[in-house]
Amino acid sequence: MPWGGCCPLALAMPSRRSRGSWLALAFSVGAAAEAPVHKHWLLQAASWAFPGPNGTFEAVDARVLRHSSCEEDPKWDSFRNMLVAAMDAGKVLSQDGALQDAAESLLEPLDQQSDEFFQDGGAEFMRHLQGDLSPRTSGFCFPGYQAACLMRVLRLAALALAAPESGASYSAEANAQTCANFYGKDFALEYMSSTSWPVRLLDLQVHIVNSPGVQMPMRLARTLPTGVETYDQLRQHWPQPPHSAQLTAGSVDPQGLSKACLLCRAARVTQQIRVLSVDGGHCALWLEPAITLRALFPGIVTSQLASYSSGTHCLDLMGKDAFGDEPFLANQEYFGNNPAFRAADVLVGQWVGECAKLRTHYSKPVIAYLGFLLLNDPSVGQYHAWSEPLEHFWERLAFLDACDVHSLQGLAPADGGPPCAAVYEEPQLAEAAHWQTGRRKPSVRPLSLYVRAVHDPSSSSERVLVVNRGRLVRDTMFCNTLNAIRHPDYRYSFIDQQKGMPYAEMASYRAAVMLPWDMNLVMFHDLYAMNLPLFLPDRQGLHHVALTYFSRFLRNAAHQGMPFSEHVPGRGAPPHPFSPFQLEYVEARDYWLGFTEYLRAPAVGRFASLPDLLLQVSQLDGVKVSNRMRAHNAHSFRQSHSFWSGVLGIFEKHRGPTQEADVPVPVWHFKTPWSDSLCWSQGLTEEQCCSDGPE
The missing domain is CATH 3.40.50 (Rossmann fold)
Structure with missing residues (x-):
């Protein structure tokens, strides 16, 4: 059961005053609101007459929804009808005395109830929504309670704005937090509560600024703009991505970096290329580049898979059909002068640290196809004996950036080594890395041909x-x-x-x-x-x-x-108004959701x-x-063909015998709490690591 209740609050209710209405806004913003939002309100508030004996639009069983909406209970049904009527009339609900009195009359008997009472009420609601039509045992109405609770929060928030010294701000937030908690673990009941009550959880969460844990989203802004009470209203005040961080339409390089690289646009693949995709732990991202590059360039690209393990986990997870007859090398040592790695023309990896090492060890062009946040990289932190301190990870990242095709606009790397390409699987990941590094990289969606x-x-x-x-x-x-x-x-x-x-x-x-x-x-x-x-x-x-x-x-x-x-360090001004790691805040969540392929x-x-x-x-x-x-x-x-043609074409142009580097390939030595001496150069293992040199 996803229920995670909390203790209700018994708070003295101040007099009714408000500025604006969340439900009035749902109708007044019209064109400004997103279509799904308008459809949600229309479906839940204006189209719940349940025509016919058993349903609405011949899609919904009205018996179940009537029961879960508490229509058989006169006091809750009366309050719901008042709420919908006020919404239809475009009233300012927090100034509707009769509606507020009705909400308080329902809440006051519940303010002293135990945590178990509300847990049982949520569980009962879940059973009713799953078709149990047995009578309510406690008289508690889950969606009605949420609606009444929100009316109280809106009134307290309006009072706090009008009289800051009243203490109503604390009361409003405490009530909002309590009511929001009733949606349970992972807010499972938010999706279950599709009843005729026009309530959304986010309207409560925008009144929370001191969440006790990361599970409960809260508002980042310390105060609400004048007249703003709800998520839809607050969203109108949030910044859009700056011009430098905006994306074009499409799922392949919406950042436009390949188009801006004139040498990349002119480059073409003319020679045979052997691609080796290296297993980094993510099965799909291991399989994707091998199959996609071969499909994009038939007769030119051949591909092979290499794994540090037997690979059976990926076979079990994705199915044998996904792998087909893919050439597959199991139980490979990546940094032992592996002949299969030596024979490849291009190596593909999933992690920054690993790709930097592959480039140096084998002197091959490398594609870093990244499907994780940057610092989820296992080479940084203390996840493994060979993991490194953060400052060395930033050195690896700079090392890759110095050979990156798009960063160099198609020119040869200054260190005389082979070129590389850092490409993200999703625009949200690419832009999160942009925020962390100040350097923008392209994103290219998986074609998932497997x-x-x-x-x-x-x-x-x-x-x-x-x-x-x-x-x-x-x-x-x-x-x-x-x-x-x-x-x-x-x-x-x-x-x-x-x-x-x-x-x-x-x-x-x-x-x-x-x-x-x-x-x-x-x-x-x-x-x-x-x-x-x-x-x-x-x-x-x-x-x-x-x-x-x-x-x-x-x-x-x-x-x-x-x-x-x-x-x-030294990144400069962030390219985005919100951190991609502030996702416990509704403003940042909403902003970064806009970079997902979901939307x-x-x-x-x-x-x-x-x-x-x-x-x-x-x-x-x-x-x-x-x-x-x-x-x-x-x-x-x-x-994708155009994008990867540019990348592989630049690889081909610069992959020949490399000139002598102006400076030697750097050797980094460092100590960690779990090992006295590690070094990164020429792919040396920990046992082969030299013990002298700077730390």
Whole structure:
């Protein structure tokens, strides 16, 4: 059960005063609001008449939603009707005396209830939303309580603005924090609470500025602008990316760095190239460059895979079909003058530290295809005996930057060594690194050609796949609830993904629904590559699902004290208004979500609630959506060909016998708490490491 309750607060309620209305805004901003937001309000507030005996739009079972909305309870139903009527009339709700009195009359008896009472109420609500129509035992209405709680918070916030000395600011935040906590672990009940109550969790969270833990998002600004009460209102005041950090349309180098490199644009691949992709622990990013580069340049590029292990983990995770007949070298030593590495023309790695070492050890052009935040690199910190202090990692990064094709505008590296290319898998990762380093690098989406499966709308089933690669309880509950609230005549069923499901089976579904558990997932590109219609939460919903692993990472004691959010010394002014590591704040979350492919990729369905999703799935034009995805995939293929042609062309131009370097390749010696002497040069192992020289 995802429930994580907290103790309710019994607070004295001041007199009613307010400035503006969150619900009035939902209708007044009109064109300024995003379409999914407007659709959410329309669906939840204006279209809940439940026409017909069993449902709305022949998508939702009205019996379940009536019950979970507490319509059989006169006091809660009366309050809900007052709320919707005030919303329809465009009233300022915090100044509606009757509505505020009704909210307080419902809250006051609950203020003294125990933590267990609210936990039981949340669990009961979950059962009702999953189809249990048994009577409520406590008279507690979960979504009604949230709506009444928000009315109290808005009134206290308005009082705090009008009378700062009243102490209402603390009371408003304490109430907001308490009410928000009732959504449970990972805010699972935010997605379950798709009822006729017009409430969203973010409207509570923008009133929190002192969260007790990283799981609870809060507001970064210490005060709200005048008249601002809700997420939608506050969002109008947030900065957009500066011109220097804006992206163009598309999923291949939206930073425009390859177009700005004239020598790269003119370069072409004419000679045979042997690519060796080196396993760095991420199976998809290991497989992706080997298959993609060979597909982009048939007859020119040959590729091979090399792993430090047996590789069976990746075979089990992705399936044998993904690997096909890929040439695969297992149990390889990367830095022992490996003949397979020597025979390659280009090496591809996943980590900055590793790629810098590969370039020096083998004197080969190297592609760093990066799918992680910079300082997640295992070569920095204390994750392994060979991990290095942070200052040496920045040296590795500068070493790669000094040979980078785009940084040098296609010119040869000054150290006389081979060129290299640092490329990120996602724009969000590339821009996060831009914030840390002050140097911008391109991002190129995975084409995911290894899925070897294509969706055919004409023969697809009537099942919808709920992607559960994250193995989160929330996803299973989400799937169960969708099936429970369907109209009896609803044609489509929702199926929770099973472990080991082949890509070909996924492609046979009508569509896929994904609640992304991280800011960037290759799984998103895998599904998109199939031309499989794909549904994700809207921007507001992503706030509470796409940061799940981030919050868990910060809470994990194993990462405490490790480098993570630091920036390069002397970076200068940050290129972005928010740090990519301030994601416990709603402003920063919203800003950085804008750089994800979840919101940038075309033809992706984005839903505001469970009924909204049911409706979109039933109205899906699978042929049209699949064709749009196919067109984007084809466009990305052409753009990728142009991008990698420039990179490999520069590699070819400068990969010949290297001239004598003006300065010798640097040798770095350093000590760590776990080893007396380590050095980085010529790929020396720890045992071979020299013990003299500067530290």
